[in-house]
Amino acid sequence: MKPRILLVNPAIYDFAAYDFWLKPYGMLSAAGQLRGKAEFLLFDYLDRLHSFYSGRSGVSDTPNPKFEISDRWGRGRFFNEKITNPPCLQKIPRFFRRFGLPRELFRQFLESNEACDFVFVATTMTYWYPGVQEVIEDVRKAWPAAKIVLGGNYVTLCQSHAEKLNADFLVIGRELEPLWKYVGIEPDTNQPALWEAYPKLKAGVLKLSDGCPFNCTYCSVPKVYGGFRPRPLERVLNEFELLVKLGAENIAFYDDALLFDAEHVLIPFLKEVIKQRNKGTDVNFHTPNALNARFITKEVAELMVAAGFKTFFIGFESASAQWQEKTGGKVYSSELKDAAGFLQRAGVSGENITVYQILGHPFGDIQELEDSMRFANSLGVRGMLADFSPVPGTPDGDYCSRWVDLNEPLMHNKTAFPIILMGFDETNRLKDLQRKLNRTIDNPPQAS
Ligand code: SF4
Structure with a gap:
């Protein structure tokens, strides 16, 4: 049995x-x-x-x-x-x-x-x-x-x-x-995720790769998933077909480095999906895990749009060069500017491009968050403040043990930590500012 x-x-x-x-x-x-x-x-x-x-x-x-x-x-x-x-x-x-x-x-x-x-x-x-x-x-x-x-x-x-x-x-x-x-069971590693366990499915998830080649000092991914490893394309395409068959209309990519080595990983996938799209498959793709702006080229932006990507989330964190260097140099301001431009010229409206910025990071003094938020806004895209969670075992997380007891996981809560570090009023002020800036993207002033 x-x-x-x-x-x-x-x-x-x-x-x-x-x-x-x-x-x-x-x-x-x-x-x-x-x-x-x-x-x-x-x-x-x-x-x-x-x-x-x-x-x-x-x-x-x-x-x-x-x-x-x-x-x-x-x-x-x-x-x-x-x-x-x-x-x-x-x-x-x-x-x-x-x-x-x-x-x-x-x-x-x-x-x-x-x-x-x-x-x-x-x-x-x-x-x-x-x-x-x-x-x-x-x-x-x-x-x-x-x-x-x-x-x-x-x-x-x-x-x-x-x-x-x-x-x-x-x-x-x-x-x-x-x-x-x-x-006591031998696995079949070529099988896709067990999506049919849901009686009804409208949204699904795909991953083209595991892990990340970067080592940002605030992130748990290198510790939990290790280095970057692409998954076999055929397996990913089988899973995509299964999701479509089960009725998924929206698919989110959970990759931590979706654009890394795009030539060998993402681009072949996009080309296959575009072929299927031409035969009538119509699915919306999303990137809730931050994309690295450095790898958004003109070609990648155009192919992603053609394949059906609808929302783009980009990790930026700070426009301060000092902060960027100190936390791993994941992405620089000029790279974000280029990426936003490529996506917009490929037809993505600013309201569907969101730039994540960390709120309540322990090096907030050099982050110049407000300037960074205004910089992202000046590119015509939305911003989203990503509350900082002190992840134990990461350099920045461990540094936070001076404010919270990391042995109690409830104290890693991302709503709580910025308030503990910066105070309730300052946290609210920055969130209000972000809302105000986003209104200029969602409802741009009309020409008279
Ligand atoms: S923040 Fe993003 S780029 Fe940096 S290590 Fe984590 S997953 Fe990789």
């Missing part, structure tokens, strides 16, 4: 969360490699297409259908409930919430299904661990014999903390061999 595996994507405990094409891609990819060799069930607390929203789940809370509504690119709000701030975040003057399907729904799900042999739980942000804890408690109670497996960023970055959560097995980093041994 095939082993039975439940896949769980936990609820989020945070001040803010938004469905920016969030899918538990690491877990779905691991499960895909076991396709046909195990029986799968999926419970995704963050699935906005779940029957809960149409009132068919049997849970007494009346869901507000507004949480099912998506914007034109398939993003939207999660169902959420206001809860008390955890004691260590009491002083943060913002409402703490639980985002995702009600806990009661998961308990009913466990009761109404025969126990599985394994429960895989995805973890993402380190400070979202209370959602993981909640899943473990409920599984232990309902299915005491099930083996609980945790994998993902939180367990990799905070292993000793995760070891205390009462799971049976932790998958650290990207190495899956120990997992295959633990479940």
Whole structure:
């Protein structure tokens, strides 16, 4: 008999969360490699297409259908409930919430299904661990014999903390061999992610590569995923076809270095997609993980647009040369200017190009954030302040131990840290300024 595996994507405990094409891609990819060799069930607390929203789940809370509504690119709000701030975040003057399907729904799900042999739980942000804890408690109670497996960023970055959560097995980093041994199944590494586990799918995820060749001092990617490794094109194209077949209208790329070595990785993929587009396949692509402006050439911009890329997010962080040098020299101001120009000339409007800039970085004194925001705005593109999260094990994250206790993952919270470092008023002032600048892009002044 095939082993039975439940896949769980936990609820989020945070001040803010938004469905920016969030899918538990690491877990779905691991499960895909076991396709046909195990029986799968999926419970995704963050699935906005779940029957809960149409009132068919049997849970007494009346869901507000507004949480099912998506914007034109398939993003939207999660169902959420206001809860008390955890004691260590009491002083943060913002409402703490639980985002995702009600806990009661998961308990009913466990009761109404025969126990599985394994429960895989995805973890993402380190400070979202209370959602993981909640899943473990409920599984232990309902299915005491099930083996609980945790994998993902939180367990990799905070292993000793995760070891205390009462799971049976932790998958650290990207190495899956120990997992295959633990479940006793030989994987098929050519298989795409297990997208068919969703009863209904409108948004999906693809990755052309893993890891990143850069080493920015504030980023967890080099630690969690290591160096840059492209995935075989054929495998990516199979996964793309599967997503299209299942009904995905929007696909987000989770690559951390989507444009690196574009000649051998992205461009061949784009050319294939353009061929399929000419035969009628119509999918919107998005790049929520920051693109490196340095690699946006005229050719890349034109091919991306022709293949169906609709939203472009670019990492910039600061216009200060001193800050750029100190944190890894990922991208310089002139490179951002060129990239914005290439994209705009390829037909992308400024409102669909967003430049990320870090808010609350510990070297904020040399970041000259306000000047950087105005610089990005002068290029006719939107800005988005990306709240800084002190990631343990990174040079900049560890430096923050002078302000927060990094042993408590809740203190890595990205809404909290800028407020702790810069104060509530300054944080709000900069966010207001960003909103004001963005209005000039979304509603440009009309010529009289
Ligand atoms: S911030 Fe981006 S470029 Fe820098 S190491 Fe992380 S993923 Fe790579």
